[in-house]
Amino acid sequence: MFTKLLTTIDGLQTLVVSDDRKNTLQPLIDFIQSKIDNNQQVNINFICTHNSRRSHLSQIWSQALASYFNLPNVYCYSGGTETTAMFPMIAKVLEQSGFQTQKLSNENNPIYAIKYAENIHPIIGFSKRMDSVFNPTSGFAAVMTCSQADAGCPFVPGAEKRIPITFEDPKVFDGTPEQEAKYKERSLQIAAEMYHVFSSIKQ
Numbered sequence: 001m002f003t004k005l006l007t008t009i010d011g012l013q014t015l016v017v018s019d020d021r022k023n024t025l026q027p028l029i030d031f032i033q034s035k036i037d038n039n040q041q042v043n044i045n046f047i048c049t050h051n052s053r054r055s056h057l058s059q060i061w062s063q064a065l066a067s068y069f070n071l072p073n074v075y076c077y078s079g080g081t082e083t084t085a086m087f088p089m090i091a092k093v094l095e096q097s098g099f100q101t102q103k104l105s106n107e108n109n110p111i112y113a114i115k116y117a118e119n120i121h122p123i124i125g126f127s128k129r130m131d132s133v134f135n136p137t138s139g140f141a142a143v144m145t146c147s148q149a150d151a152g153c154p155f156v157p158g159a160e161k162r163i164p165i166t167f168e169d170p171k172v173f174d175g176t177p178e179q180e181a182k183y184k185e186r187s188l189q190i191a192a193e194m195y196h197v198f199s200s201i202k203q
Contacts, residue, residue, distance in 0.1 A: 001117045005098025015192035020168045027163045029200045031141045043140035044076040047149050051080030051127040052087045053143040054167045061191045064116040065198045079130030086125050093187045
């Protein structure tokens, strides 16, 4: 894993996850633990309305932290109720935390390669619907990362478990002097909470 990213991950332990949030995260811990106990693959699809911000941060941090805690059969995905684009500030705050990102295309919905270590396959980041062929079709946990998607998708086809873990949208700070700081704050909150999740798994 990249040295700068390891330093960021080490610092996550100093970020407080409240008891209320730990309770919110517990169903995801239980899902992962059950799969690990039964030697099954763990598939998690993080879902937000536009698959542009929070769902990508959740997917990318979760995949990196699963690797950090030596959980080899965890596969993280993301999707939306509609397709837009991964917001550029997401790549920027991930780079600041130590990920390496490369923009592979320049269309309206660009594709990014995101790496957390030298010799791993990159995470492919782009906006897609939750039922995209890029995502699993059954046996996965659907983690609803925004309240709009949570309210609008009471049923996620193929999901074995549906888990609402919503985060405030940093989009409200777009175009303000606080934009970059607020995106970084949300990224680290998601990272700290996913650190709690994966550090709780017993092998």
